[in-house]
Amino acid sequence: MTPAHSAVEVGSARTRGSVLEVLWVATMLGLTSFGGPIAHLGYFHDEYVRRRKWIDEHSYADLVALCQFAPGPTSSKVGFSLGLLRAGYLGGLAAWVGFTLPSAVLLLLFAYGASALSGPVGTGVLHGLKLVAVAIVAQAVWGMARTLCPDRERASIAGVAALIVLLSTSAFSQLAAILFGAVIGAWLCRHSGVVRAEHAPIKVSRRVGVAALVAFFGLLFGLPLLRGLVQSQAIATMEAFYRSGALVFGGGHVVLPLLREAVVVPGWVTDDAFLTGYGAAQAVPGPLFTFAAYLGAVMGPPPSGVSGAVLGLVAIFLPGLLLHLGTLPFWETFRQRAGTQAVMRGINAAVVGLLGAALYSPIWTSAVQGPQDFAVALVGFILLIGWKAPPVVVVAVSALGGAAFALF
Numbered sequence: 001m002t003p004a005h006s007a008v009e010v011g012s013a014r015t016r017g018s019v020l021e022v023l024w025v026a027t028m029l030g031l032t033s034f035g036g037p038i039a040h041l042g043y044f045h046d047e048y049v050r051r052r053k054w055i056d057e058h059s060y061a062d063l064v065a066l067c068q069f070a071p072g073p074t075s076s077k078v079g080f081s082l083g084l085l086r087a088g089y090l091g092g093l094a095a096w097v098g099f100t101l102p103s104a105v106l107l108l109l110f111a112y113g114a115s116a117l118s119g120p121v122g123t124g125v126l127h128g129l130k131l132v133a134v135a136i137v138a139q140a141v142w143g144m145a146r147t148l149c150p151d152r153e154r155a156s157i158a159g160v161a162a163l164i165v166l167l168s169t170s171a172f173s174q175l176a177a178i179l180f181g182a183v184i185g186a187w188l189c190r191h192s193g194v195v196r197a198e199h200a201p202i203k204v205s206r207r208v209g210v211a212a213l214v215a216f217f218g219l220l221f222g223l224p225l226l227r228g229l230v231q232s233q234a235i236a237t238m239e240a241f242y243r244s245g246a247l248v249f250g251g252g253h254v255v256l257p258l259l260r261e262a263v264v265v266p267g268w269v270t271d272d273a274f275l276t277g278y279g280a281a282q283a284v285p286g287p288l289f290t291f292a293a294y295l296g297a298v299m300g301p302p303p304s305g306v307s308g309a310v311l312g313l314v315a316i317f318l319p320g321l322l323l324h325l326g327t328l329p330f331w332e333t334f335r336q337r338a339g340t341q342a343v344m345r346g347i348n349a350a351v352v353g354l355l356g357a358a359l360y361s362p363i364w365t366s367a368v369q370g371p372q373d374f375a376v377a378l379v380g381f382i383l384l385i386g387w388k389a390p391p392v393v394v395v396a397v398s399a400l401g402g403a404a405f406a407l408f
Contacts, residue, residue, distance in 0.1 A: 017086045017091070022083045022086050022094045023094040023097065023098045026094065026096075026097070027098035028098075029043055029079070029099055030098055030099040030100065030101060031102045031285055031286075031392075032132075033285045033286055033391075034129045034130065034133055035130065035133025036133070036358075036362070037288070038354065038363075039136060039358070040074075040287070041064055041075060041355065042137040042139065042355065043391055044075065044078055045143065046136065046140065046384065046391060047390075048060070054085060058348065062347075063202070064078060065344070065347040065350075067081070067324065068174060070323050070324060071247060071248050071319070072317075073245075073248075073287050075099075076317060076321070077321065077324045079096065079099045080092045082095060083095025083096070084202055100289075100313070100317070102284075102285060102286055103284040103286030103290040104290040104293040104313055106280075106284045107281060107284060107294040108293050108309050111277070111293075111294045111298050111309070120407055121406060121407060124402040124404070124405060124406025124407065125403045126402070127373075128376060128403060129283075129285075129398065130367035131368070131373055131376045131377045132394055133363045134364060134367050134381075135377050135379075135381040136380075136394070139381060139384040141356050141359055144351070145356075148345075148352050149349050153188040154188075154189065154348075155349070157189075157353065158353035158356065159353060160180065161178075161180060161181055161350035162177075162353035163357075164177040165354060166361060174354055177350050177354055181346040181349055181351075181353075182343045182346055185342050185343050185346010189342040190342045203328075203329070204325060204328040206330075209327070210326070212326035213322070213327075215322050216326060219322075220242070223239035223243075227239045233303065234303050234311065237299070241259075241262065241292055241296075242316070242318060243258075245318065245319045246319035246320070259291065260274060263295050263299065268299045268300055277294040277295060280294065289317060292309075292316040293310075293312060295312055296311055297312075372405045373405075377398075379397060379401065
């Protein structure tokens with residue numbers, strides 16, 4: 001292995017690719033991934049695991065489990081990791097840019113007054129896009145359950161994890177479900193399957209990991225001090241968005257109360273503008289954290305506009321990505337221990353349960369409102385499972401189906 005690849009290693013040479021390839025694939029996902037963070041994991045599973053085979057099923061589930069544990073946007077961290085796997089650090093950056101930029105640009109345009117879709121056709125198209133998530137997540141649950149829950153012990157863990165999420169109103173229910181999977185997996189899954197001794201496909205050097213952790217904590221505690229010493233609205237804005245991104249557990253929607261306190265309470269953004277932007281964020285693909293681009297653009301005190309959008313966007317994503325990069329070297333050591341792989345099997349089963357719970361709520365409950373909606377979702381599911389159609393085709397078919405039912 002050459003020195004250039006000493007920091008990031010992959011399982012085999014066939015997994016290496018170009019930065020442009022990663023950027024292209026991530027951008028296509030950024031343009032078509034509707035439905036929120038859990039739905040995004042379904043899109044990623046279809047594209048990166050099933051279609052392109054950049055990572056195997058078990059390693060993908062391990063990665064999702066790690067990204068669920070730490071604060072920050074889960075789907076963005078998974079995408080960043082897969083870009084890192086494919087093309088090194090620039091690949092990770094390209095994956096983040098490609099997945100984030102489409103929704104950030106759309107919300108920036110909305111902040112400048114771009115008209116939203118209206119009328120029956122526009123409403124139908126937006127509703128059809130919600131139905132895409134039903135088909136994508138159903139396919140992901142189907143595929144991951146067959147691989148990760150092959151016996152009654154792991155199927156039971158998945159079922160209980162789903163119930164924990166469905167029956168709880170706590171923002172930490174997803175974390176609780178994963179912890180349940182870890183504890184019960186250590187007990188029930190000690191003799192389930194063959195112990196996997198291979199290296200994780202992504203390996204970051206400890207030096208890079210420690211540097212990322214130092215940067216994460218340095219900014220977390222240093223920005224408030226700097227904000228108090230320097231009367232700069234740019235520093236205040238960066239500190240507010242960074243703090244919000246660093247304290248989010250449980251998915252993108254949990255960031256909303258933190259963001260509201262960060263930008264509405266000090267009077268930078270009005271409540272009406274905040275809620276209007278949140279509504280627009282539901283109608284665009286990609287990560288919900290791109291809501292920060294809208295907020296940065298509409299803020300009263302400068303920097304606002306494009307510069308405010310860029311500052312808010314980078315600041316809210318940065319803590320999660322730094323913390324994730326810092327934990328990857330130690331995750332590698334953890335997952336190689338034979339005694340802890342029972343824990344991982346339990347966690348992987350719990351992840352399937354999380355995905356199954358999300359398929360019902362909020363995805364099914366918010367999208368399927370009648371037999372015509374079920375018909376559109378069923379067509380998308382059959383296209384994915386039976387015809388192996390790419391997600392972009394399902395997006396187009398679902399949007400047209402939603403518009404047609406809205407008209408006729």
